[in-house]
Amino acid sequence: MYVASLAFKSLWNRRLATILTVLSISFSVSLFLGIERIRSGAHDGFANTISKTDLIVGAKGGTIQLLLYTVFRIGSATDNMSYESYQKLSEHPEVAWTIPYSLGDSHRGFRVVGTDNNFYKHYQYLRGRHITFLHGREPNNIFEVVLGESVAKELGYHVGDSIVLSHGVSDVAFQDHSDKPFTVVGVLKRTATPIDRSLYITLQGMEAIHMDWVDGAPPLEDGRIRPEEIKMDDIEIEQITAMLLGTKSRISVLQLQRDINDYENEPLMAIIPGVVLAELWDGISYAENGLRVVSFFVVVVGLLGMLVAIYNSLNERRREMAILRSLGVGASVVFRLMLYESMFLTCIGALLGIVLMYIVLLIGQPLMEEFFGIFVPIRGMTLVELMYLAAILGFSMLLAVIPAIRAYRNTLYDGLTIRT
Amino acid sequence: MSDVVLALNEVKFSYQNSTLLIDIPEFKVKAGERLFLYGPSGCGKTTLLGLISGILEANSGEISVLDRSYAKMSSRSRDSFRGDTLGYIFQMFNLIPYLTVRENIALPCQISRQRRQRAGNLNSTIDALAQRLGISDLLGRIVTELSVGQQQRVAAARALIGDPAIIIADEPTSALDWDHRETFLKLLFEELDRYGGTLIFVSHDQSLKAMFPKVISLVELNNAVGEASCT
Ligand SMILES: Nc1ncnc2c1ncn2[C@@H]1O[C@H](COP(=O)(O)OP(=O)(O)O)[C@@H](O)[C@H]1O
Numbered sequence: 001m002y003v004a005s006l007a008f009k010s011l012w013n014r015r016l017a018t019i020l021t022v023l024s025i026s027f028s029v030s031l032f033l034g035i036e037r038i039r040s041g042a043h044d045g046f047a048n049t050i051s052k053t054d055l056i057v058g059a060k061g062g063t064i065q066l067l068l069y070t071v072f073r074i075g076s077a078t079d080n081m082s083y084e085s086y087q088k089l090s091e092h093p094e095v096a097w098t099i100p101y102s103l104g105d106s107h108r109g110f111r112v113v114g115t116d117n118n119f120y121k122h123y124q125y126l127r128g129r130h131i132t133f134l135h136g137r138e139p140n141n142i143f144e145v146v147l148g149e150s151v152a153k154e155l156g157y158h159v160g161d162s163i164v165l166s167h168g169v170s171d172v173a174f175q176d177h178s179d180k181p182f183t184v185v186g187v188l189k190r191t192a193t194p195i196d197r198s199l200y201i202t203l204q205g206m207e208a209i210h211m212d213w214v215d216g217a218p219p220l221e222d223g224r225i226r227p228e229e230i231k232m233d234d235i236e237i238e239q240i241t242a243m244l245l246g247t248k249s250r251i252s253v254l255q256l257q258r259d260i261n262d263y264e265n266e267p268l269m270a271i272i273p274g275v276v277l278a279e280l281w282d283g284i285s286y287a288e289n290g291l292r293v294v295s296f297f298v299v300v301v302g303l304l305g306m307l308v309a310i311y312n313s314l315n316e317r318r319r320e321m322a323i324l325r326s327l328g329v330g331a332s333v334v335f336r337l338m339l340y341e342s343m344f345l346t347c348i349g350a351l352l353g354i355v356l357m358y359i360v361l362l363i364g365q366p367l368m369e370e371f372f373g374i375f376v377p378i379r380g381m382t383l384v385e386l387m388y389l390a391a392i393l394g395f396s397m398l399l400a401v402i403p404a405i406r407a408y409r410n411t412l413y414d415g416l417t418i419r420t
Numbered sequence: 421m422s423d424v425v426l427a428l429n430e431v432k433f434s435y436q437n438s439t440l441l442i443d444i445p446e447f448k449v450k451a452g453e454r455l456f457l458y459g460p461s462g463c464g465k466t467t468l469l470g471l472i473s474g475i476l477e478a479n480s481g482e483i484s485v486l487d488r489s490y491a492k493m494s495s496r497s498r499d500s501f502r503g504d505t506l507g508y509i510f511q512m513f514n515l516i517p518y519l520t521v522r523e524n525i526a527l528p529c530q531i532s533r534q535r536r537q538r539a540g541n542l543n544s545t546i547d548a549l550a551q552r553l554g555i556s557d558l559l560g561r562i563v564t565e566l567s568v569g570q571q572q573r574v575a576a577a578r579a580l581i582g583d584p585a586i587i588i589a590d591e592p593t594s595a596l597d598w599d600h601r602e603t604f605l606k607l608l609f610e611e612l613d614r615y616g617g618t619l620i621f622v623s624h625d626q627s628l629k630a631m632f633p634k635v636i637s638l639v640e641l642n643n644a645v646g647e648a649s650c651t
């Protein structure tokens with residue numbers, strides 16, 4: 001017991017070095033834990049961009065490509081699928097719900113999604129959260145548009161505003177659908193997913209802005225159809241880009257996927273979003289591992305700092321060790337004393353690091369969600385984190401053996417000789 | 421138990437890869453004795469004390485303290501035996517810098533259970549001891565604020581607490597001026613008288629010889645041919 005108390009008093013006597021060492025350990029520990037949490041937050045956010053959707057269906061092509069343009073609004077489809085197939089699948093006995101997606105237009109860099117009211121009813125993200133409205137309502141008419149939260153915020157749009165969509169999805173769209181302006185009728189609540197960065201219109205709206213186009217080119221002046229001439233019921237949907245579907249029972253997913261992939265009427269492809277998301281994440285996990293390695297080395301550097309601090313103190317403490325020896329303290333106790341010191345430093349540093357991490361998370365949580373769409377939940381320490389901490393402590397004990405052995409040797413060599 | 425508290429028999433010692441430094445055929449100290457062991461610098465006084473306190477191991481021969489032979493003890497039990505039976509005073513820098521004066525004095529009783537038991541109520545024992553040694557005012561102080569004379573008295577208090585059978589003093593007065601040396605020794609003697617402790621006092625300075633009933637020259641005791649200055 002007195003050994004621990006001696007270790008503590010000795011550290012307190014060198015408080016400047018002690019505090020600096022503890023701080024450096026706590027910074028590195030909080031960085032390590034924080035990065036680990038942000039990483040898992042990013043992963044969870046990624047994996048939860050879409051949830052409860054059993055299959056995504058589109059024209060045959062790359063699986064990752066299909067996932068990217070339907071879920072992340074990145075890239076575009078090479079081919080469409082027929083609305084007829086969509087309807088057939090909707091009526092499939094195993095299918096509980098479907099959402100059609102018609103893509104290809106944009107507004108000032110934000111993608112436009114043509115869909116129907118199923119989207120607002122069935123789309124889920126983050127373990128089953130539904131889409132809700134911040135303002136307004138669902139679009140019921142051809143020239144009505146609902147905005148994702150980021151779109152409304154970044155462009156400063158409100159319900160009632162009139163906006164013009166553009167053809168194509170490049171940042172600088174070539175053709176505006178300026179003859180057929182849309183009215184904002186709603187703004188969605190923030191989801192911290194790509195949902196926020198899109199505009200939503202009806203399938204009919206999507207069809208309507210292109211109905212007078214000929215072979216992918218805008219109509220000439222005299223070929224134009226004026227918006228007021230178009231009636232919702234007159235429009236016939238022929239094609240969509242992709243669809244999402246949920247099954248009645250998850251057991252049927254694989255069979256359904258196989259059936260769709262073998263669909264006879266047109267070449268279709270179905271993907272299980274969770275599987276492709278995991279594939280995609282694996283593809284970018286080298287960045288994740290890189291981050292891990294960096295934060296691991298931050299901890300190593302923090303602990304090496306401690307090693308240096310303790311090692312440096314050894315010479316001026318030889319005298320103290322000789323005194324302790326004369327009082328009946330064994331060389332092995334001197335060894336233990338040095339280990340205790342490292343243990344104190346690491347434990348206090350780690351505790352402080354945990355506190356620091358929580359403080360940073362509390363402050364940083366809203367910012368991270370705002371700017372990166374990464375939601376880092378503030379929860380207790382996980383078993384894995386505690387295991388990391390145990391590993392850090394173990395590693396620091398391992399390092400502490402170096403100065404401890406040195407002190408032990410000095411002590412044996414010095415005996416009762418007081419070196420100054 | 422005989423009245424011999426320390427006995428050396430045919431003890432030989434040399435540091436690793438070094439010539440024989442200690443060769444003592446016979447050396448005995450009786451209980452309650454106050455022994456002045458004289459020897460010039462570099463003759464192996466501190467080395468001998470290291471052997472007596474069980475920190476160094478003799479190459480051959482036998483060392484026993486209170487009838488217990490070190491040769492038969494593990495280094496670990498020698499350590500705790502030392503804590504129980506010996507009080508050690510160094511030439512200077514005796515104190516642990518990060519402990520208060522009181523904590524320094526109390527330290528042996530934390531390390532040795534025997535000394536703790538013999539000390540009785542630790543706080544009042546320290547108070548009384550400090551009173552007699554004239555360091556009562558210093559008990560709450562930080563060690564580094566003390567003068568050398570004050571430090572040596574605190575060191576004496578720490579060596580004496582819990583009544584160890586033998587007090588070993590390795591030139592404890594050489595950092596003090598003359599007046600202080602005498603009072604320091606007198607206080608030490610008084611305390612030893614109180615519980616019948618034995619003193620082995622080592623110095624290269626013969627001026628204190630007169631105060632001791634028994635004086636031994638290490639050069640005569642030690643057969644090893646040491647450094648030029650020793651012969
Ligand atoms: N740890 C050691 N290793 C090797 N030689 C030592 C060691 N300690 C002391 N010596 C040598 O032993 C001799 C006696 O030293 P010491 O016992 O300290 O003498 P004294 O205390 O009488 O001045 C000296 O020559 C010294 O250099």
Ligand SMILES: [Mg+2]
Nearest residue numbers: 465466467590
């Ligand atoms: Mg010496």
